[in-house]
Amino acid sequence: MGEILVRQGGGWAAPQVVGYALESELQALLAEHPALVPGVGPDGRSCREFQTEPGPIDLVIVNENGEITLVECKLASNPQIRREIIGQLFDYASCFWKMDVNDFLAKWRNRGSDLLADLDDEKAEVLREAVARNLADGRFRLVLAADEINKSLKRIVEYLNVMSGSETSVIAVAYTRMNHGTLELLVPEIYGQESAEAKANQSEPVRVVWDLPAYRTWIQENDSQAIAGFDVLVAAARSAGLFLTGSLAVKPSAGFPILDSLGQQLGTLSVLTYGAMGISLELNFNRLAAKPLDERPPADQLQDFLDDLSEISEFSSVAENLKTTDFRSRAPNVSLRTLSPGAIEKLVSALKGLMSSPS
Secondary structure, three states: OOOOOEEEOOOOOOOOOOOOOOOHHHHHHHHHHHHHHHOOOOOOOEEEEEEEEOOOEEEEEEEEOOOOOEEEEEEEOOOOHHHHHHHHHHHHHHHOOOOOHHHHHHOOOOOOOOOOOOOOOOHHHHHHHHHHHHHHHHHEEEEEEEEEOOOHHHHHHHHHHHOOOOOEEEEEEEEEEEEOOEEEEEEEEEOOHHHHHHHHHOOOOOOOOOOHHHHHHHHHHHHHHHHHHHHHHHHHHOOOOOOOOOOOOOOEEEEEEEOOOOOOEEEEEEEOOOHHEEEEEEOOOOOHHOOOHHHHOOOHHHHHHHHHHHHHHHHHHHHHHHHHHHOOOOOOOEHHHHHOOOHHHHHHHHHHHHHHOOO
């Protein structure tokens, strides 16, 4: 770090380096201001002490694009600031690799906040899909945050960025804390970002709008067992007044907005892709759950919907979860391959009943 001078009165003076009494001070600072972490941007959301198998990681940050940053904080006085911290970060990363997105979101909520809070259904679904994709691909940014970064650690960071795959980038940041009188300064110095960004730019995924033709083509080429069910779903939904809306994403992501009789959105029947499960359906009623009782459909209409849904064997557990969580649950997803045309038509019929004017 170059010399820093502060001007007060008639002259310049060097501020004093004060450091941190505890690693938790640095952790709290970055949790409150995640934009201080390289690559996160202004809209990052943070979660402290996210629980993993080897123990809690200091900080997990997700930005508006669903990119996942894993942060471990260490002070220079901690002997783990050397080689051990790199192994620790990769140990944490291996726990996130292939983690189910529902487990990820539940662990986040267990720490007192909801990653998808304050987002409308479409934005929440796009973010959720991006997080799911990055978890499945093991695409993470690993950040070592410290008050000082020694020479050997700089060398290790540069080496790992050159030798590791495009999915993982490693960055070290020295957050030097200073004060001069009543003025307090934070001076970040970043190591490894240039090589990490160069590697990431070489493999930047292309995002497309998954409208009906694009989605159907993808299913035909990648999940042919689901194409017949998809065609039945689209036709039945269209006759019930449900129309597929595509999202801008790397992998297929779309859904049927579910509107009440006044045109207000209650939720979304999402059409998603999940590894071996292939194309799956998910009922997302976050908007309905957030409405006060006097703005919801009548209670008997909601109960009729749940009763109709529970009569479809593949959706009986979905109906039970919606009932017990006041429509907050989205689990479980149902594979489209497993649904008969009759089951799909019953699902759409149940949704049509929910969307109709109260009798």
